[in-house]
Amino acid sequence: MPHLFDTLIRCVLLLDGSGAAARMADVGVRDGRIARIAWLDEDAPLDPGSAAHVVEGHGLALAPGFIDVHTHDDTNVVREPAMTPKLSQGVTTVIVGNCGISAAPVTLAGDPPDPMNLLGHADAFRYPDFRSYVAAVNAAQPSVNVAALVGHTALRSNHMDRFDRAASADEITAMRAQLQEALDAGALGLSTGLAYANAFSAPTEEVLALAAPLADAGGLYATHLRSEFAEILEAMDEAFRIGRHARVPVVISHLKCAGVANWGRSGEVLDALEHAQRWQQVGCDCYPYAASSSTLDLKQVTGDFDILVTWSEPEPAMGGRLLADIANEWGVDLHTAARRLQPAGAVYHGMEEADVDRILRHPATVIGSDGLPNDPLPHPRLWGAFPRVLGHYARDRELFPLAVAVNKMTGLSAERFGLAERGFVREGYWADLVLFDPATIRDAATFTEPVAPAEGIAAVWVNGELSWQQRAPTGLRAGRFIPRAPAARA
Known part of the structure; x- marks a missing residue:
């Protein structure tokens, strides 16, 4: 006689992704979906004999698989499909195409x-159309799982001979046609990275058009603001204007108050x-x-805080060293050293912890790692962002309750980005699940x-398949492309 469930996860502290308080439950999975939830404070336990595979969850919490809303995994999901940095921390869905690069x-x-080189060398770009x-x-x-935005800088690179100018009407028409094709194929929306040199000369009107x-299409607009420094409020106003004009939701990517002169401004930023x-x-x-991480950008070079060089094409031996130490060794100033290192990558220790706390805690904030998988010395967020939220911020520092932390990484993210039947533990939804120990979960990755x-x-289960267990992959890969849901977003 066939089993009722493929997998039964018994006696877990269930955090369903909504932000509601945890409750003890049994969860049955069949054909990749959540088939049954038995709430143990009101329902009888599910019969262990009804499942082909039983997992005992005593003392552990079960949550929806984490959704990393801000990644640069675009090419890695194809070239490195094991996706160990994400799967190992409970991430079951990544959103790619951020910061204008896809x-x-x-x-x-x-x-x-630059900065499309963050996604790899030329041979990694094999997709002339979104399909x-x-x-x-x-x-x-x-x-x-993979869901994707379309990058403004990527579109510019397809149709413009140089980036230090606005796009012409014909170029905008060609870019818009490619964006429409991508939306028809399930893209989530458009992203921009207006702070980067290759998009900075794009006027607001270009993005509006x-x-x-x-x-x-029911898409959204996600933006790496034109400035995260002194002009951040003006940059936010620009983003809001684009959203109003396009009549779509706006997502501000990796919201921060960057630079020492900007420290303490998170209150007014969140007020805006x-x-x-x-x-x-x-x-x-x-x-x-x-700390942030990107390519080594001359506009961000300063002596106000540490800048760690993570890679350099002309000076590969300098990876892992502070820019100030390199400049001192070479007997030059910071900007001269940075120019000599380019193209290069860097980690910028340019934020204040109190601002990070305030932004993380805000009800509008969801979690994204912004990890750079092709960086030889990556920022630790690539491997540790989601456990850090649960361990360091929710449990140890009590910045918010555990249920709220999970909501910021699951249900709220799925609603904002239009991911249907994801982000919640609900009967009929896809069985993207993570089983973790609330008492011991922590990020182990460090800057060194x-x-x-x-x-x-x-x-970790992805579409019902056990993909990670006991700190190792099982070898089962069950991810897929997730198209934009047609329903309106919350």
């Missing part, structure tokens, strides 16, 4: 321009966000660290030893 649709004439990228993800069958197809929420849908994501799986993750 793997598709892209046609390169040479090397990828070919979707097909490649599904063929690779990564260990995590490009964003025209988003509303009819709340003011905009009166008139339009606005949210943000944040990673749980007071950044490649380290988290502690306290007992098991």
